[in-house]
Amino acid sequence: MKFIRPNDMEGLFQNMEENNDRRYFLAGGTDINVQIKNGVIKNAEIIYIKHLKELNGIQIVKDDIVIGAVTNITEILNSKIIKENLPFFQRSLESFASPLLQTSATIGGNIANGSPTADVVPLLLVLDAKLEIVSKTQTRIIELNNFFTGYKTNIMKTNELIRSIIIPRKAENGFDTYFEKVGSRKSLMISKVTLAGLKNISHSKFTTVKLAVGSLNEYPRRLYKIEEYLTDKSLIEINFLKVEELLNEEITPITDLRSDKEYRYHVCVNLIRTFLNE
Ligand SMILES: Cc1cc2nc3c(=O)[nH]c(=O)nc-3n(C[C@H](O)[C@H](O)[C@H](O)COP(=O)(O)OP(=O)(O)OC[C@H]3O[C@@H](n4cnc5c(N)ncnc54)[C@H](O)[C@@H]3O)c2cc1C
Structure with missing residues (x-):
């Protein structure tokens, strides 16, 4: 060395x-x-x-x-x-x-x-x-x-x-923000699923949505298909079965020591729901 x-x-x-x-x-x-x-x-x-x-x-x-x-x-x-x-x-x-x-x-x-x-x-x-x-x-x-x-x-x-x-400098301006890291404990936690999100809403519709996930693919990535589907929709217009379908196309969760892939998938869907509802 x-x-x-x-x-x-x-x-x-x-x-x-x-x-x-x-x-x-x-x-x-x-x-x-x-x-x-x-x-x-x-x-x-x-x-x-x-x-x-x-x-x-x-x-x-x-x-x-x-x-x-x-x-x-x-x-x-x-x-x-x-x-x-x-x-x-x-x-x-x-x-x-x-x-x-x-x-x-x-x-x-x-x-x-x-x-x-x-x-x-x-x-x-x-x-x-x-x-x-x-x-x-x-x-x-x-x-x-x-x-x-x-x-x-x-x-x-x-x-x-x-x-x-x-x-x-203005990347966060005007956005509601969301970051959730799901793992087994609070300190020294390597995440099982991470979701970062920005959204803004006008007249009850999501005008911009930005979403990125960690621990669900070979590297963290934006969920562009879901972002596009959610844009210009109000909460009641969103079909969460469609969100799940798109998520399936965008992530390839793995089973490893920390968690299994089904758990990771369902947690991610729930985090997206929470992000949109908050
Ligand atoms: C106990 C423990 C807990 C941890 N918890 C977390 C956590 O909660 N969240 C998390 O994200 N990570 C966590 N990590 C992982 C680690 O701490 C992070 O990834 C950290 O940010 C790495 O930065 P570093 O400066 O220590 O990188 P280094 O170990 O110094 O380098 C890591 C790699 O990056 C390359 N590299 C470094 N700097 C550059 C550069 N400027 N340009 C090009 N290549 C570069 C090096 O060649 C090397 O391959 C944890 C690690 C440990 C040991």
Whole structure:
């Protein structure tokens, strides 16, 4: 195992010039250290990045909130900028792991690790977040929605990393918000089903609905078919059998140690009902 601690971004990119599919970044270490300890990652090149100031911090840039990839959950929970602009996002992260884990776990690590259960991802999906992905020679901005390609895989090349997460400053404005994480306990809970939702209502009809689920597919995703079906309908016009049918097309729940797929499916349907009724 090779460990590298670059002094700055230049040093970081010098170490990333060659493609290397055994290269990993160590930000908070809460995922990667477990994988190293369990032998899932071995003979790898590990680059420490948490200290790099270009990857840290929260700023307002024009109409966006820009969160450095190695900003940790505690820093987001304590941020005045997030409190004033994205209070739903901030509030929802209170249920992330435990206060101790929050001081290490980073937002970029949560996304890049690519777990189906990553809490941050469904929230960022309904907030229409984008990622700034950088290499030595290129910066590209991509929608988070287009980032994942499969279970724990994404569009990044091995000479790229996430520099920041970009969220429209007004992403929550005018919306009723919903975030529910269902699991076996309150603290250190890995979710069985997560639903994030935004809706607004005019003249009793849902004018905009945004829904994203976690733990139900190989990666968290938006429920576009259901969103489209619900839009411009009032609650009494909604046929929940149709919602269930569409959900069946959009999710592929699995049975694992934490839960079985039928349970996950029914919980998700109930969460959507609750979200619409609240
Ligand atoms: C006890 C426990 C409880 C947990 N509870 C939760 C929970 O409630 N909710 C939840 O969502 N997660 C939970 N997790 C998982 C973990 O804490 C999060 O996924 C965390 O956000 C990962 O961030 P990190 O900085 O620790 O990532 P690291 O472990 O440092 O890195 C993880 C992966 O991301 C890559 N990476 C890191 N930063 C970047 C970057 N900027 N660009 C590109 N790639 C990068 C690394 O190469 C590595 O593959 C838990 C973990 C543990 C051990």
